[in-house]
Amino acid sequence: MSAHLPDAEVTHRSLDGVRIRIAGPHDLRRPCTSVARVAAGGRLHEISGGTRADALAWAEDVGVEGFDQEFGVQGGRLRVGRARSRDADTDTGVADPMLAAVWEGRRHAVFTHLYHARPADAVAFFAALRLAEHEDGVTAETRGRARRTGPAEAAKEIPGLGLLEITALTARTRGRLPSWRGAPVAGGELFRDTVEGQGPYFLLALDSLLVTVLPEEDRVREVPALLARLAVEVVR
Numbered sequence: 001m002s003a004h005l006p007d008a009e010v011t012h013r014s015l016d017g018v019r020i021r022i023a024g025p026h027d028l029r030r031p032c033t034s035v036a037r038v039a040a041g042g043r044l045h046e047i048s049g050g051t052r053a054d055a056l057a058w059a060e061d062v063g064v065e066g067f068d069q070e071f072g073v074q075g076g077r078l079r080v081g082r083a084r085s086r087d088a089d090t091d092t093g094v095a096d097p098m099l100a101a102v103w104e105g106r107r108h109a110v111f112t113h114l115y116h117a118r119p120a121d122a123v124a125f126f127a128a129l130r131l132a133e134h135e136d137g138v139t140a141e142t143r144g145r146a147r148r149t150g151p152a153e154a155a156k157e158i159p160g161l162g163l164l165e166i167t168a169l170t171a172r173t174r175g176r177l178p179s180w181r182g183a184p185v186a187g188g189e190l191f192r193d194t195v196e197g198q199g200p201y202f203l204l205a206l207d208s209l210l211v212t213v214l215p216e217e218d219r220v221r222e223v224p225a226l227l228a229r230l231a232v233e234v235v236r
Contacts, residue, residue, distance in 0.1 A: 011235055014166075020233070021232070021234075024229050024230035024231055030156065031051050031054060036140065036152035039149055047111070059100050063083045064100045069119050076104050105133035152167065153165055202223055
């Protein structure tokens, strides 16, 4: 258990610029990743932000054996490489050609994949983003005709508790909450629900954030007490 740990504090920045402060007697050393969806050029793209190590691990996971080209983009470097599709036809084995694109700053990175694309398409897509690296993360604002389709989500793993998925509490994300009232907690309400075949999860609705908690299997009963000792808030 994490009860013996002294209070720790960390701040992470989502791709949409929301800064999230997490504090409490937990191990908060794990990195945080962020995901956003961007509509550009008539297509919907999912982009991820994290550390450079996160980006390289993702590239390896999708099958990139090496980066073919590199471009100087917005104070960093954009590297592109070919990868196998994660949506291969199970009957024929045919997979759509996929281009993996990774923008690297000093410590952080933004990465995505494009189907049936050339390196020039990756350069054009990243030109539709305004990238900025900060000590606590990287942001990717849209420009031109590109637009973000909703708030970004941040994912943070806390050993002894589980995976936290954090996003802004808006009229749209509020729709994820159950119809019943939650248990009152400091700063908001706590809900428990179950996904059939996947087990229980928790939703923490705060003033301006919605936190989904996917607990470690053996910690489910302890989650309410653990969350009571964890502060999650937006840093203005």
